[in-house]
Amino acid sequence: MLRHLLSGDLPRSHALGAVLMIVLVALAGAPFLFPGSQSLNVAAKICVFIVLAASYDLLLGYTGIVSFAHTMFYGIGGYGIAIAMHGISATWGAMGIGIALALLASLILAVIIGLFSLRVRAIFFAMITLAVASAFAVLASQLRDITGGEDGRSYSVPMVLRPSFRLFDEPVLGVSITGRMLSYYIVFFSSLLLFLAALRIVNSPFGRVLQAIRENEFRAEALGYRVVVYRTVASVLSAAMATLAGALMALWLRYTGPDTTLSFAIMIDILLMVVIGGMGTLYGAVLGAVIFILAQNYLQLVMAKLSAATSGIPLLPQLLHPDRWLLWLGILFVLSVYFFPTGIVGRLRAGRR
Amino acid sequence: MTDLKQIDWVPLGLIIGMALLALPLVGDPAAWLTLTAAGLAMGMMIFVMSSGLTLVFGLMDVINFGHGVFISIGAYVALLVFVPLAAWGAADSLVLNLSLVGLAILVATAATGALGYAFERVVIRPVYGQHLKQILITTGGLIVAEQLIHALWGANPIPLRLPETLRGSFLIGDAAVERFRVFAIVLGLAVFAAMYIGLNRTRIGLLIRAGVENREMVEALGYDIRKIFIGVFVAGSALAGLGGVLWALYRQILVASMGMEMMVLIFIAIIIGGLGSVGGCFAGSILLALLANYTGFLMPKLAPVSNILLMLAILVWRPQGLYPVAKR
Numbered sequence: 259m260l261r262h263l264l265s266g267d268l269p270r271s272h273a274l275g276a277v278l279m280i281v282l283v284a285l286a287g288a289p290f291l292f293p294g295s296q297s298l299n300v301a302a303k304i305c306v307f308i309v310l311a312a313s314y315d316l317l318l319g320y321t322g323i324v325s326f327a328h329t330m331f332y333g334i335g336g337y338g339i340a341i342a343m344h345g346i347s348a349t350w351g352a353m354g355i356g357i358a359l360a361l362l363a364s365l366i367l368a369v370i371i372g373l374f375s376l377r378v379r380a381i382f383f384a385m386i387t388l389a390v391a392s393a394f395a396v397l398a399s400q401l402r403d404i405t406g407g408e409d410g411r412s413y414s415v416p417m418v419l420r421p422s423f424r425l426f427d428e429p430v431l432g433v434s435i436t437g438r439m440l441s442y443y444i445v446f447f448s449s450l451l452l453f454l455a456a457l458r459i460v461n462s463p464f465g466r467v468l469q470a471i472r473e474n475e476f477r478a479e480a481l482g483y484r485v486v487v488y489r490t491v492a493s494v495l496s497a498a499m500a501t502l503a504g505a506l507m508a509l510w511l512r513y514t515g516p517d518t519t520l521s522f523a524i525m526i527d528i529l530l531m532v533v534i535g536g537m538g539t540l541y542g543a544v545l546g547a548v549i550f551i552l553a554q555n556y557l558q559l560v561m562a563k564l565s566a567a568t569s570g571i572p573l574l575p576q577l578l579h580p581d582r583w584l585l586w587l588g589i590l591f592v593l594s595v596y597f598f599p600t601g602i603v604g605r606l607r608a609g610r611r
Numbered sequence: 612m613t614d615l616k617q618i619d620w621v622p623l624g625l626i627i628g629m630a631l632l633a634l635p636l637v638g639d640p641a642a643w644l645t646l647t648a649a650g651l652a653m654g655m656m657i658f659v660m661s662s663g664l665t666l667v668f669g670l671m672d673v674i675n676f677g678h679g680v681f682i683s684i685g686a687y688v689a690l691l692v693f694v695p696l697a698a699w700g701a702a703d704s705l706v707l708n709l710s711l712v713g714l715a716i717l718v719a720t721a722a723t724g725a726l727g728y729a730f731e732r733v734v735i736r737p738v739y740g741q742h743l744k745q746i747l748i749t750t751g752g753l754i755v756a757e758q759l760i761h762a763l764w765g766a767n768p769i770p771l772r773l774p775e776t777l778r779g780s781f782l783i784g785d786a787a788v789e790r791f792r793v794f795a796i797v798l799g800l801a802v803f804a805a806m807y808i809g810l811n812r813t814r815i816g817l818l819i820r821a822g823v824e825n826r827e828m829v830e831a832l833g834y835d836i837r838k839i840f841i842g843v844f845v846a847g848s849a850l851a852g853l854g855g856v857l858w859a860l861y862r863q864i865l866v867a868s869m870g871m872e873m874m875v876l877i878f879i880a881i882i883i884g885g886l887g888s889v890g891g892c893f894a895g896s897i898l899l900a901l902l903a904n905y906t907g908f909l910m911p912k913l914a915p916v917s918n919i920l921l922m923l924a925i926l927v928w929r930p931q932g933l934y935p936v937a938k939r
Binding site for chain 2: 318322324374381382384385386388389390392393396397400401522526529530533573576577579581582584585587588589591592595596599
């Protein structure tokens with residue numbers, strides 16, 4: 259049963275299995291285990307970024323292509339929800355239309371970019387996606403009438419998802435079931451479903467072909483697989499998943515703006531998550547996203563203490579300043595690429611032997 | 612390449628044609644002159660920043676996604692000259708002002724060149740021939756270096772005042788052309804001329820060009836292409852630093868991400884030009900900047916996508932770029 263759910267791709271390491279179990283339980287019970295809006299926010303972010311990182315790993319880790327346009331698709335999902343909910347109405351129907359149109363837009367863009375630039379080498383694709391994504395970001399902040407420009411759009415969600423909504427009159431397990439909690443569970447279960455779907459994809463015959471292309475493009479081509487077609491389909495699937503992740507995030511935040519969806523900073527975040535967690539295994543995306551989001555939210559507290567403790571020494575306090583948390587993750591990223599390209603998951607799995 | 616008849620004039624004609632086409636569309640000749648000068652200045656800056664990158668790629672198949680950080684570092688290192696010698700910049704003397712800028716450029720290029728040497732040794736060398744890792748590693752280097760700039764110079768934007776005699780504009784008829792833009796154009800042309808002569812009239816330039824065309828053959832003839840490559844990498848990094856000083860003087864405000872924000876234009880310029888071609892990079896940069904300026908004036912809504920459309924159009928016309936380099 260479990261094997262079937264995970265598409266035969268088991269953690270293959272006791273430590274990894276245990277960590278994944280803890281993550282699953284913590285996320286599933288987050289509203290009860292860690293009450294409070296900030297921790298719930300962190301949990302929801304982790305869910306969404308697991309999906310986002312997993313969809314990126316489908317490209318980077320499994321197909322071996324670097325795209326810098328992943329946040330564009332993530333943003334399209336967010337703006338799909340934003341424009342529909344703001345422009346039509348705060349109903350489930352509008353939400354459906356928004357998601358459907360966003361998926362369609364992502365699909366078209368991904369196919370165009372793919373067919374245009376995946377024929378040539380990895381470097382070309384990376385540069386072209388970077389250019390397209392940045393043009394898209396500028397466009398989104400310029401088309402004020404549609405997107406709300408730099409300010410973005412805030413909007414309402416359907417009644418049952420609003421914080422003021424109560425499912426029951428009485429609290430359950432000491433926590434009252436609010437619309438916020440229902441939103442969280444929509445995010446959680448959708449993310450879980452998307453993650454399992456991604457596992458299904460990479461462990462299908464199609465996924466095997468992607469890995470073959472990653473390992474040796476010419477050989478795969480010689481065996482009769484149309485490399486361009488496979489790469490394009492992979493980038494379309496990955497784009498669709500990123501779009502859905504963007505829609506989930508929009509639903510959770512009830513706000514969509516260029517900084518939270520389209521910025522290059524988020525692209526860097528995703529890259530860090532996938533590489534630190536481990537490329538070429540979707541569990542790496544899980545660990546990467548969990549570690550990164552936790553670091554983003556809590557590492558700064560630790561660093562503030564360290565910075566204060568080292569205040570007499572030159573330079574060290576600046577390096578340990580809470581705002582420099584990305585410096586340390588960046589160093590970890592570089593070291594990961596050199597010394598353990600399979601990331602944390604690879605380490606855990608190797609440790610078993 | 613040395614013979615004028617061998618030069619492909621079509622892309623250059625394209626630039627002139629575009630400028631001439633824009634004249635009736637803009638209507639006002641004064642506005643056109645201002646726009647064209649601004650575009651040329653921007654194009655020169657893009658060229659200075661991107662020429663090293665395209666040669667590095669052509670020679671060794673190495674792509675440096677962290678190239679932008681050398682631009683930022685160049686700008687910040689220049690502060691070490693601009694801040695203590697602020698009096699030179701405030702003086703109303705062309706000689707003092709230019710020697711200030713010259714000194715800043717010298718210090719910035721020396722620093723970024725040295726850093727380029729270290730970067731090549733430590734970061735790039737272990738990942739020769741592995742594109743995926745190159746992209747990841749150099750992006751990682753970019754993140755770390757940007758954060759280090761924040762740690763060393765603080766996270767707030769730093770204002771930079773243009774030296775006195777470079778402020779204001781020249782009046783040509785009704786058209787106002789900013790003095791700094793003229794300065795940037797002159798400097799950019801000087802860099803291009805130096806590179807052109809260096810590549811076409813010197814022995815080392817001959818080896819570089821041969822290496823871009825066919826690396827194995829040059830190696831087979833007994834030259835150590837790695838040494839040449841390191842030299843090119845250092846020169847490319849120094850040029851990025853020079854571009855950083857210009858870009859800082861143009862923006863007049865420094866932020867750590869200022870180099871990264873240029874990377875998109877730089878990549879488009881070298882793709883348009885043909886990866887590995889310096890002349891193509893020059894033509895591509897100017898084409899890109901002119902088009903951006905004209906569309907920004909004529910159709911502001913279209914401006915953000917004008918680069919992409921230009922790139923698409925050029926790649927449909929010449930899939931290998933304006934000046935294709937053999938074997939790519």
